[in-house]
Amino acid sequence: MTEFGNLVLSGLTSGAIYAVLAVCLALWFRVANMLNLAAGDFAMIGALGVDLLARVHGWNLGLAIVTVLAVIALIGLVYDLIVLRIAVDWGRAREGIVAIFFFTFALSFVLEGVAQQVFGTVVHAAPALWPGNALDLHGLHVQRAGLLVIGFAVLVGAGLALCLRFTLVGKAMAACGENAIGARIVGIDSRRFRRGIFVLTAVLAGTFGILGSPITGFVYNSGAGLSLSGVVAAAFAGFTRPGRAVLAGLAIGLLEAFLSGYVSTAYGETLLYGVLAAVMLFRPQLMGLPEVAH
Amino acid sequence: MALAVSDLSVTYGDFVAVERASFEVAEGECVAIVGPNGNGKSSIAMAVAGLADRRGTVRLFGEPAPAGDPVWTVRRGLVLVPERRQLFPNLSVIDNIALGCYAWTRSLKAALRSDAVAHALRFFPQLSTRLDQKVGTLSGGEQQMVALARGIASRPRILIIDEPCLGLAEIVSRRLYEVLAAMNREGRTIVLIEENPARALELSHRVIRVQNGIVVDGARSPHGGGGGR
Numbered sequence: 001m002t003e004f005g006n007l008v009l010s011g012l013t014s015g016a017i018y019a020v021l022a023v024c025l026a027l028w029f030r031v032a033n034m035l036n037l038a039a040g041d042f043a044m045i046g047a048l049g050v051d052l053l054a055r056v057h058g059w060n061l062g063l064a065i066v067t068v069l070a071v072i073a074l075i076g077l078v079y080d081l082i083v084l085r086i087a088v089d090w091g092r093a094r095e096g097i098v099a100i101f102f103f104t105f106a107l108s109f110v111l112e113g114v115a116q117q118v119f120g121t122v123v124h125a126a127p128a129l130w131p132g133n134a135l136d137l138h139g140l141h142v143q144r145a146g147l148l149v150i151g152f153a154v155l156v157g158a159g160l161a162l163c164l165r166f167t168l169v170g171k172a173m174a175a176c177g178e179n180a181i182g183a184r185i186v187g188i189d190s191r192r193f194r195r196g197i198f199v200l201t202a203v204l205a206g207t208f209g210i211l212g213s214p215i216t217g218f219v220y221n222s223g224a225g226l227s228l229s230g231v232v233a234a235a236f237a238g239f240t241r242p243g244r245a246v247l248a249g250l251a252i253g254l255l256e257a258f259l260s261g262y263v264s265t266a267y268g269e270t271l272l273y274g275v276l277a278a279v280m281l282f283r284p285q286l287m288g289l290p291e292v293a294h
Numbered sequence: 295m296a297l298a299v300s301d302l303s304v305t306y307g308d309f310v311a312v313e314r315a316s317f318e319v320a321e322g323e324c325v326a327i328v329g330p331n332g333n334g335k336s337s338i339a340m341a342v343a344g345l346a347d348r349r350g351t352v353r354l355f356g357e358p359a360p361a362g363d364p365v366w367t368v369r370r371g372l373v374l375v376p377e378r379r380q381l382f383p384n385l386s387v388i389d390n391i392a393l394g395c396y397a398w399t400r401s402l403k404a405a406l407r408s409d410a411v412a413h414a415l416r417f418f419p420q421l422s423t424r425l426d427q428k429v430g431t432l433s434g435g436e437q438q439m440v441a442l443a444r445g446i447a448s449r450p451r452i453l454i455i456d457e458p459c460l461g462l463a464e465i466v467s468r469r470l471y472e473v474l475a476a477m478n479r480e481g482r483t484i485v486l487i488e489e490n491p492a493r494a495l496e497l498s499h500r501v502i503r504v505q506n507g508i509v510v511d512g513a514r515s516p517h518g519g520g521g522g523r
Contacts, residue, residue, distance in 0.1 A: 168405055172393065172396055175385065175393055178382040179380055179383075181380050182382055183382075184345065185364060185380050186396050187364070188365070188393070188396055189365045
């Protein structure tokens, strides 16, 4: 029973990591119809940036966090004002989703390159926000950072889902992704929404990096793998539903933990992606995609 | 004058869709812009609403409208119901209509309880039974009703409606025209884009003719000083 409980906790912790990245991807996709493949890199900058300022340079932890999140917001803002304006507002979007896909991919490469120069190539982690040994609850080992990440994922996912469902601003966000011209016709500034949500999701990813880095540690090239995990979880939310993305992320984490724990440690990840591929092929409606008519 | 357009030109690459079009619409007027398909009527509507790049000037109630800024235009009371409706197919009927209120509120509660939404639904009672249905699953006529209801919810002072009857059954077209006539009687300025001049004259007080992107007739309002009919 203890083994099962520890597997559940481990699965929920890794699932929460997928969930946060999936929320960031799903929210921005909902507004801009684009995948942000640099989301994981913002998490990396959050973790390594706070580590650099607080641990290496001795800054006050709170000040370091605020500074790093402000820098992340600024990167997101400048990226939108320069690159996305060229990519989308100047009509490059007509070249198709693949062209746009490479714009955020390129940002990921740039952030990785800069991070390598600034943070080096060694694994680091931001100082724990809830320091201390793992909690022992009746034999269950609960990582404090894991609890923070799970709480953050649930809070952000639920908050955004409620916003999309019950506020006019949330519906305006959805409208931007559904039909940008229609949105502008009713007076929604879809470009400002795109910019705001890109900055918001970058800051959310950065916050996740700060909260979660004590679990796994970060290195300059951790971002791409994280973004990919987020893409997989976001896919099961049809790329557009932040609340469902949290559930999908947690479910994938649990599945991964059970496959590793009860089937095979070595092939756990392989089996996981096999199961996910089978779901995509045979139950596409679970991903919010329509079934193909025969 | 509610709307004054002068020297409006719209080009797509090398193609000139509208060339130095000038016309005016007085407050409370119902004016039709007529002409064959492909002669620039919709381009005029899109450019006036700020949705197409343009040269020339557009004034709303005497205030110059910035080019390429539809948000400014909507907030000043000019609302476009475009030819292809531009609805949000995966959102519900009520969400689509409520988003029309975004021009004047950020509160969903205020939007849903507003006289504007109630007014829109009074015009189209058949939508009341389908409020939670996704708009993409409605018929063409029902979608046109949602588009017009969304426009009404924006509390427009000037409503530009582009080919409202295109592809619709006669009974639905009649209903839409009745609604537009009622809105005009309430004092709203209506600019109707219509291919069929005979149909346009059923509703409008004046016709502006467009041919090959040029306004050839009817540009001046008989109510030059404004003030409505």
